[in-house]
Amino acid sequence: MNKVAIIGSGIGGLATSIRLALKNYDVSVYEANSYFGGKLSSFKKDGFTFDAGPSLFTAPENIEALFSLAKKDITSYFTYRSLDESCRYFFANGKKITAQKNGDAFADEAEKVFGEPSVNIKKYLENSKKAYKNIGELFLDFPLDLSLITKSETYKALLSVKFPYISKSLNSFNESSFKTPEMVQLFNRFATYNGSNPYKAPAMLSMISSLEQSQGTFYPNGGMISITNALVKLAKDVGVKFHNNSKVEKIETLNETVAGVVVNGKRHKADIIVSNMDIYYTYKKLLEDNKFADKVLKQERSSSAFIFYWGINTTFSELGLHNIFFSEDYKKEFEQIFNDSILPDEPTIYVNITSKYDKNHAPDKSENWFVMVNAPAHNEHNWEEQKEKVKRFIIKQINKGLNTNLEKHIVAEDTLSPLNIQEKTASFMGSLYGTSSNSKMAAFFRQQNKSKRYKNLYFCGGSVHPGGGIPLCFKSAKLVADDIQ
Ligand code: FAD
Missing domain, CATH: 3.30.519 (Guanine Nucleotide Dissociation Inhibitor; domain 2)
Known part of the structure; x- marks a missing residue:
């Protein structure tokens, strides 16, 4: 059985470990911290319990897919509820609105509170839903390599979306879509879901709002930490071995092929290595590859x-x-x-x-x-x-x-x-989502999931394709596991 070493137990690392264990690989996860989950952790203080990092849970189908693959009943590991409202917004001018799950109801309420014609919001959400269907899924669910760029589907998808999605910034697109400053601000906020600047990021990011509005938002019972706990339990049940307090110091290679990891001074052989560690530090510290590390530096942090x-x-x-x-x-x-x-x-x-x-x-x-x-x-x-x-x-x-x-x-x-x-x-500069999407081409410059230089080296998590945030980390795990045969 091929040995796989996974560096880091963030969402990307945990999801990859489950997928590879289910393919009969001998998987070990090495985690530097004493706890698992990376940014998705929690702590208690003075009688209060806090989720430490992410708080918004969307696209639960990503976690459900892992339990289906493992043929386990998710409800004995993890339960969540669908929320009727996504967020309560308070504006500087004293106006407020609760964004309801139902897009039409939200649009009607926005017309009452701000005077924004509800048709503008309905049209916006419908168009961004179409854009996600046509282009979002194609880009997020496929490896970022030449095959994506040369695929005829890519061109068809690009032609199917409206030109302003590519040519305009999210803010100028929103200004041309809405008449009230409140709606422009509210829909600009979605750029922050991947750590970007709405005044620079492409209008394509408007897709994020349609996802939240059409699929809704969810709450994991017990808090966000329940996601980590469920994944660790499932991973253990399918045979993944976990090592905490185990900081990987080096990725060993031989003839440009991975050979193992060095943890606390001890070498562990591995046929395949998946780094869930931030991509900059993976190159800089574990591979001492300044050329590739410097390439990452050229991209703006989120x-x-x-x-x-x-x-x-x-x-x-x-x-x-x-x-x-x-x-x-x-x-x-x-x-x-x-x-x-x-x-x-x-x-x-x-x-x-x-x-x-x-x-x-x-x-x-x-x-x-x-x-x-x-x-x-x-x-x-x-x-x-x-x-x-x-x-x-x-x-x-x-x-x-x-x-x-x-x-x-x-x-x-x-x-x-x-x-x-x-x-x-170990997230470089503490950025939440790796690199920002502040330019039209930013998404294409993200690190691919498979190393071009080292054989059997893969990358998952928020600092690589398709990007940061829990849903995309799950997707990176699928891309890595699908590539490893
Ligand atoms: P990470 O969580 O980055 O974990 C990497 C792991 O690798 C860590 O456990 C680290 O200790 C370990 N590691 C690093 N170096 C080594 C080494 N040398 N050896 C061994 N282990 C190592 N996303 C959302 O979807 N919704 C939100 O609401 C949201 N809000 C956020 C709020 C905050 C404050 C933060 C910080 C993030 C937020 N995000 C949100 C982003 C989301 O948390 C991340 O995109 C996602 O959790 C990153 O997962 P990851 O797989 O990249 O791994």
Whole structure:
């Protein structure tokens, strides 16, 4: 049986391990941390439970596919619920709207609240759904290689989508689609789902909104950590061997073919290696291949985030699971993140509260707040210095939006900066999604899933094709496993 070494137990690594074990490979996962899941982890503090990283769960068919493949009943590992609302939006001008799962109902509500003709929203969602069907699936489900570029389907798909999807930025496309600034801002936000700047990223990213609106959003019972726990359990059940506290120091190669990994000074033979570690560090540290590492450096990093985990000793009925408090000047916010590389003075604030569904995530009559602002990728920033300033701003904005005195309700606190993200998961510069999609061609420059230089070396996870975010990490695992025969 061929031995496979997987470096890292993020979503991409876990999903790949399951797929390869089911193909009868002898799979070992080496994880540097004491815990599994990478960015998708959780922790407890002062009676509160927090998901540490991702909070939005979409496209559950990706996880379901693994259980079907393994012929296991998913419900004995993992359950989730479909949500009626995707997000509650609070605008700087005091207006607010709850985005409902049903796109038509959302469009009608937006007409009432903002005066945006509902037909504009309905048409937008319908067109972006078509674009996803025609081009999104083709690009995300196939390897990024010459065959994709030369496929006749690729040309047909490109011709089928409207020209503005390729020629315009998401913001200018949204400005030509909607008449109200609120709808432009709301639909611009979807660029942040892969860490990009709506004023630069192509309009093609509007597909993301249709996915959320047409398929809906979901909540894993027990929180996002349930995804990691279910995958680790399934992987163990199908024979994957796990090694925590096992940082891979080197990928050994012989005649440009992988030979094994070195972990804590000890060599482990492997016929196939899959790196779920950030692609820059895989080249730089494990292969000491500066040429390829420098190539990765030429691509712009996606944004990062600064997070406060707050235990709140009261409850807010105005808030749901996902809540957004928009900034007044969205353009300036992205200029500060991507051009000036500073934490925005007045960032948009995202608040996620899992205790709305899992009551045991907070003590009685309390809530667990995950409060996130977009931040630039780490680069010599002093995050400790920035922390108090951004905290003051967040509290001021939330006090204004909810007419409260939040500071007196914060009874527990922890933080996560872009530097912490880099340190905890070895994600280069703490970027959340690898590289950004801030140019039309960005997606084509992502690292392919199979090494061109080293035989039997593969890559999965958020820093490689097809990109960052949980659904795409699952897809990268499928692409890798399908390629390994
Ligand atoms: P990672 O999670 O990056 O894990 C890589 C693993 O490799 C880590 O466990 C690391 O310790 C290990 N490793 C690294 N180097 C070594 C080594 N040398 N030896 C052994 N092990 C090593 N996505 C969404 O879909 N929805 C969201 O709402 C969302 N929000 C996010 C919010 C935050 C704050 C963050 C940080 C990310 C968010 N994302 C979200 C993105 C999503 O979390 C990631 O795209 C995804 O989890 C990345 O998975 P991965 O497979 O790339 O592995």
